[in-house]
Structures are given as structure tokens and as C-alpha cells.
Amino acid sequence: MTGAPKTLDRALAGRSAEGWERRLYLAAHPFAYPLLRGLARRGPAVRVPGVGVVVNDAGLARRILMDGETFRKDGPGSPGDLWTPVLGPSVLLNMEGEAHRALRRRLTELFTPSYTDALCARVLAGPLDRLAGRLARGADVDLVDTTRVLAGAVMSEVIGLETGQGAEAEAAYRRLFEQGERIVSMISLRTRRLSPAQIRRARAVLDPLGDIAAKAYAAGGDTTVMGRMRELGLSEAEARGAAGAFFLTGTETVATLVPRLVALLHDTGRLDGPATARTGRLDRLIDEAMRVTTPTPVMLRSVHRDADLDGVAARPGDRILIATHNCCRAYGPFDPDRAHPPELRRLWFGAGPHFCIGYPLAMAETRAVVRTVLDAAPLTITGRAAARGVLIPTYARLMVRSA
Numbered sequence: 322m323t324g325a326p327k328t329l330d331r332a333l334a335g336r337s338a339e340g341w342e343r344r345l346y347l348a349a350h351p352f353a354y355p356l357l358r359g360l361a362r363r364g365p366a367v368r369v370p371g372v373g374v375v376v377n378d379a380g381l382a383r384r385i386l387m388d389g390e391t392f393r394k395d396g397p398g399s400p401g402d403l404w405t406p407v408l409g410p411s412v413l414l415n416m417e418g419e420a421h422r423a424l425r426r427r428l429t430e431l432f433t434p435s436y437t438d439a440l441c442a443r444v445l446a447g448p449l450d451r452l453a454g455r456l457a458r459g460a461d462v463d464l465v466d467t468t469r470v471l472a473g474a475v476m477s478e479v480i481g482l483e484t485g486q487g488a489e490a491e492a493a494y495r496r497l498f499e500q501g502e503r504i505v506s507m508i509s510l511r512t513r514r515l516s517p518a519q520i521r522r523a524r525a526v527l528d529p530l531g532d533i534a535a536k537a538y539a540a541g542g543d544t545t546v547m548g549r550m551r552e553l554g555l556s557e558a559e560a561r562g563a564a565g566a567f568f569l570t571g572t573e574t575v576a577t578l579v580p581r582l583v584a585l586l587h588d589t590g591r592l593d594g595p596a597t598a599r600t601g602r603l604d605r606l607i608d609e610a611m612r613v614t615t616p617t618p619v620m621l622r623s624v625h626r627d628a629d630l631d632g633v634a635a636r637p638g639d640r641i642l643i644a645t646h647n648c649c650r651a652y653g654p655f656d657p658d659r660a661h662p663p664e665l666r667r668l669w670f671g672a673g674p675h676f677c678i679g680y681p682l683a684m685a686e687t688r689a690v691v692r693t694v695l696d697a698a699p700l701t702i703t704g705r706a707a708a709r710g711v712l713i714p715t716y717a718r719l720m721v722r723s724a
């Protein structure tokens with residue numbers, strides 16, 4: 322085939338990829354998404370009554386994220402208000418200053434790349450073998466359900482949940498995933514606080530999980546994540562809180578990314594041969610898919626002292642909504658050959674003091690699953706549907722088959 326038709330094919334396919342990603346966002350946020358995207362055209366920062374100052378520029382977003390004194394996640398009116406009632410006061414994502422730095426320091430060793438690679442290899446070996454077998458047999462596989470189970474398996478290991486074997490374990494992983502999803506779906510892009518009924522529902526899930534985590538913590542040892550937290554000097558309350566925070570932030574984010582990444586590769590003509598798997602460009606594919614999908618589409622801060630945000634004056638008490646999705650989408654459609662400039666670098670995992678502590682785990686998990694799927698290429702998508710009523714846009718179903 323000559324270069325020109327291939328380029329044209331890719332351009333047309335790229336349009337379909339853009340179309341599906343947009344459809345996912347619209348199914349999840351039919352009203353907020355068009356508004357959010359519309360704001361991207363109004364400059365790096367724009368004040369929106371009832372919402373706060375919306376930030377659309379990667380450079381400005383990074384400046385805000387790096388300045389934890391001016392732009393904070395704790396105190397009245399901050400995003401901490403959302404999670405403190407269900408997770409407790411000291412769970413990283415609602416902390417600032419010295420207390421936050423001290424807890425982060427103690428957790429530095431928790432998710433090292435070598436530890437997370439080994440954890441994923443151990444936990445996912447069986448399920449990924451089964452996935453590879455189903456794809457090799459030419460079965461239709463729903464990647465949405467598959468990655469929910471896999472993400473549930475990893476999170477069960479992190480918390481210390483005992484799940485039995487085979488189908489029984491799979492049902493437990495699925496249940497764990499659904500419990501997290503129910504809590505996360507209480508949040509919309511405008512939510513500032515949970516209602517007392519929502520707090521009760523969230524605690525009904527998180528308290529028993531905290532008890533399980535506390536049991537693994539009490540058992541100690543360096544083979545479990547909770548045991549390692551004890552060895553790293555965390556108190557039981559800190560370890561319980563960390564388990565809840567990991568569960569809420571680290572399950573759906575990873576699980577929703579994988580089907581979207583596979584769909585992006587398919588829709589841009591990059592899943593039509595086994596070559597994709599051999600290119601050694603896995604991290605580049607994953608980074609670029611994260612940039613386009615931004616599993617955490619916004620980040621929140623509250624302003625604690627006067628600041629100039631590229632011409633917009635921010636005052637103490639103002640709420641900042643960093644539209645990570647707008648910041649990242651400003652660099653164009655999905656293209657794994659695109660270099661990411663310094664201001665963009667992994668912005669989808671945050672930046673500065675709150676940079677995602679689960680980053681090595683998220684990458685290890687994603688690499689393991691995507692590698693298994695790509696090994697079965699060429700793949701075709703045989704059916705798909707967008708999910709509604711979710712915080713993180715995703716597919717409700719993505720059926721793939723080895724072609």
C-alpha cells in the first residue's frame with residue numbers, strides 16, 4: 322500500500338476515534354462537558370460564576386499545582402471537604418504542608434516500580450493467561466468487564482481482601498469494583514460536599530474495607546501492602562485512611578483507561594497487526610492515551626492568598642477548577658508520535674506535592690493488561706456502548722475479537 326492512502330485511512334479513522342471519545346464524555350456529562358469544552362476557548366483562566374476559576378492551560382495548571390501554599394486541598398471550601406467526612410482527616414488528598422510532606426515521605430517506598438511490577442505479575446498472571454486464551458480462541462471478549470475484574474484484583478491485593486479462588490474470586494473483584502463505582506458516581510463535576518445520606522452510604526462500604534485493611538496491617542510483614550505500611554511507620558488510622566484513598570482513586574481510573582486506549586488504537590488503525598505489540602513503544606502509547614482521555618478530568622484547589630492567574634485575579638476563598646482535560650486536549654488528537662512538551666509531562670497524574678502516589682502501580686497494571694491485549698492483535702471491535710451516569714467517562718461495553 323502507498324503512504325498516501327494509509328495516511329488518509331488514518332485521518333478518517335482518527336475522526337472516528339475523536340467521535341467516540343467525545344461520545345463517552347457526553348454520555349457521562351451531557352451538560353457539563355459541552356460547557357467545559359466551550360470554556361477552553363476563553364483563555365488560560367476564566368472565572369465562571371458558581372464554579373470558580375477554570376484553568377485551561379497546562380503551563381498555568383502546573384504552576385498552580387506546584388504552589389501548595391497558595392493553592393490548597395485542605396481547609397474550609399477546599400476539595401478536602403468532599404472526602405474528609407468519609408475517609409478521615411489525614412488521607413493525603415485532603416492534607417497540606419508539613420503533615421502532608423511527612424506522610425508522603427513515609428509512603429515513598431510503598432509503590433516502587435519494582436514492587437508494583439512484581440505485585441501485578443503475581444496477581445494478574447492467572448487472569449491475564451485466561452484473557453490471552455480467550456482471545457487466542459477467537460472469543461468475543463468484553464474488555465470493560467475484563468479490566469474491572471483485573472483492577473478489582475489488584476485493589477483487593479492492596480487492601481488485603483481475601484477472595485478465594487477462580488469464579489468466587491472473580492465475583493469478589495467485580496463486587497469490589499462496583500462498590501467503588503457507586504461511591505465515585507455520587508460525585509459530579511459540580512459537587513462540593515456529599516449529603517449526610519451519601520456519607521452514610523459511602524461509609525457503609527469504606528468502614529468494612531477499612532476493617533479488612535486494619536487486619537492486614539495488624540498481621541504486618543513485608544509481603545502485603547498493608548503490612549508494608551506498618552513497617553514504613555504509618556499508624557493504623559493512617560494505613561486505614563490510605564487504603565480507602567487508594568481504593569477510591571486507584572480502581573476506576575485504571576480500569577476505564579484500558580478499554581479506551583484499545584479503542585483509540587483500533588480507531589486510528591493501529592490495532593491491525595501484531596507489530597504494535599513489538600514496537601517497544603508501550604509507554605508512549607499509554608502516555609498519549611492518558612493525555613487524550615484524562616481519566617481524572619479535573620483537579621480542585623482552594624485559594625489561600627492573592628494570586629494572578631494569567632490576568633485573572635484569584636482571591637482567598639476562591640475555588641480553582643483545573644480542567645486537566647482542556648489543558649491536555651489543547652495539544653491535538655491522539656497521536657503516539659507526538660512529543661509531550663515539558664509543561665504537559667504526565668499532567669494527567671497531577672504535578673508537585675500531590676502528584677499521584679499510585680503512578681507506578683497504575684502504569685504496571687496498565688502495561689500488563691495492554692501488553693496481553695496487543696499480543697492478540699490484529700483485533701477488531703465487534704460491539705461497544707458508552708457508559709451513562711459515571712464520573713469518569715468510559716465504555717459500558719467494548720467487545721473485541723482477535724481477527
Ligand code: HEM
Pocket residue numbers: 386413414415425479566567568570571572574575578615616617620621668669670671672674675676677678679680682683
Ligand atoms: C490511570 C490511573 C490514575 C490516574 C489518571 C490518577 C490521577 C491522579 C491525579 C491527577 C492525582 C492528583 C490530584 C490532585 O492533585 O488534585 C492523583 C493523586 C492520587 N492518586 Fe492517582 N491516579 C491513577 C491511579 C492511582 C492508583 C492506582 C492509586 C493507588 C493505588 C492512586 C492513588 C492516588 C492518591 C492516594 C492520590 C493523592 C496523593 C496526594 O494527595 O498526595 N492513583 N491521582
